[in-house]
Amino acid sequence: MRVLFSTLTAYGHFFQALPLAIAARDAGHEVVFATGEVRHGLLTELGLEVVAAGRETEELVAEAARTVGVPPPSEQKAPDRRAMELISKEFCRLAPKSYVDDLLPEFERRRPDLVVHASYNPGAGLAAKVAGIPALCHAFGRIRPAKDYLMVMSEEVLREYAATDLGLELPATYTTYLDHPYLDICPTSLQDPDFVAASGERRFEMRPVGFNPPGEVPDWVRSRSASRPLVYLTLGTESDNRVLEMMRAAIAGLSTLDVDVLVATPKLAGELGEVPDRVRVEPWVAQAELLGHVDLVVQHGGNGTTFGALGSGVPQLFLQNLPGPDQLLNAGMVCDAGAGARLRHEEITADAVAEAAKSLLGDPERIAAAKEIARQVADMPSPAEVARRLPDYT
Incomplete structure (x- = not known):
């Protein structure tokens, strides 16, 4: 089976998904990993096929700041809360769009049987929905409460983008996870109880296993x-x-x-x-x-x-x-x-x-x-x- 994994390039997101990708390869699946080119060297060393997808976080933040007309965070000694909210809102549109734009042509060239997208990378999951490919949402950690202001803001942006650009109607709550089956690395006792109740049988636990980056135990x-x-x-x-x-x-x-x-x-x-x-x-x-x-x-x-x-x-x-x-x-x-x-x-x-x-x-x-x-x-x-x-x- 051909399985495409996709995460953001940030280490905290990227490293979380590697143990399952490596395990899938070891189980005999054909594994391809879609993320930014900055991580392709390590992926190649691990023997995984790579696909360039998405844009670097810094690049997207800079474009978001330009679009909303405020200085990027790196230029601010004390980032203004309102400016950061504007940047975050625009980022929540640009980031998934960059993965959708790159992955839909890839799906036409070589269609995977399954897409595993990180929970903070809904763009790959949206591309799977458009292409009619089954998908799993891979957890990043404990989820934010449904009423968390960042969750509410980002999900409003995501629903608007999906409806306007892709013709997709997304769930009203926990939108980022796209109502896909959820592989949760957070033990039930530590997870948000409202999410556990809402996800029901579509939530599956998976042990959090760290990935060892280059280096050794001294x-x-x-x-x-x-x-x-x-x-x-x-x-x-x-x-x-x-x-x-x-x-x-x-x-x-x-x-x-x-x-x-x-x-x-x-x-x-x-x-x-x-x-x-x-x-x-x-x-x-x-x-x-x-x-x-x-x-x-x-x-x-x-x-x-x-x-x-x-x-x-x-x-x-x-x-x-x-x-x-x-x-x-x-x-x-x-x-x-x-x-x-x-x-x-x-x-x-x-x-x-x-x-x-x-x-x-x-x-x-x-x-x-x-x-x-x-x-x-x-x-x-x-x-x-x-x-x-x-x-x-x-």
Whole structure:
């Protein structure tokens, strides 16, 4: 069976779908991955056929800003809320349109039997609807509440575009998922209960499995003494100088504890300078494998790290640096489940990070809550199991 996967190019979206795509290939399916060219090198290395689809996020944001007549975010020291809403609204039209425009001709050339589109990439799902191809919506994380203002805004734009340009009528709620069967990587106990009730038998769980980007678990991690806890600190693959001071504060605080610290930061590894003893800085690590060695994850709340860590059974400390909605949602999800803590941007100091990390490492109740989430994750079907069932969805 020929299966076409499609995601946005952002790592947090792209990496989430790779485990199922690889499992589908290993199950004998013919797999093609449609996304921006910036990810084609890695996809080719993985042995997957690639198709260029969509446009880069930065390019779309810039065009959206020009269209609505406001400066793009990179040119604003303090982004204006109204300007960001205007940009976001226009982006919600441009992004799906770019995938529809690229994929419909591709479907005419080589029609797939099934399309698997990421939940934040409805364009690929819309193209499948126009072409009459069965489709699945692959989850990105915990969904935003149906009444969330960003959900309401983006879904209004999507419905208008689908009706005006494509002649499609989309569902009035949870529009982004296009009423396709939903592969949910969020355990039921952590998912929005209204969505669980509304999706019913069209929601299928799939275990969140992290994809290991280029890099390895350092030898010192494997050989270190287990007498001290290991703390993993990351502020995301794309973290840059805007979070440099926050990362320095976190390192300073964690280094006062009797722990070993691994800091993973591709863009800031050369900017941190000399770090305290028992702190190691790595540009890349095999995060999915590393999480099995750590005792605490300190992070920003990105979907890749949050959901990757759910299966590790360790608590999480969220450092919220002017976060986007997903980061706030993830922090709230884990903290409400009793498995984490968070510090907001204005609260982040070395002392505050040290105190919060020490509390999490010594709190049996939050450790037990993290282990219970990991048990639920282990009970979810693996990507390999779901890959074998893909023909059922056609």
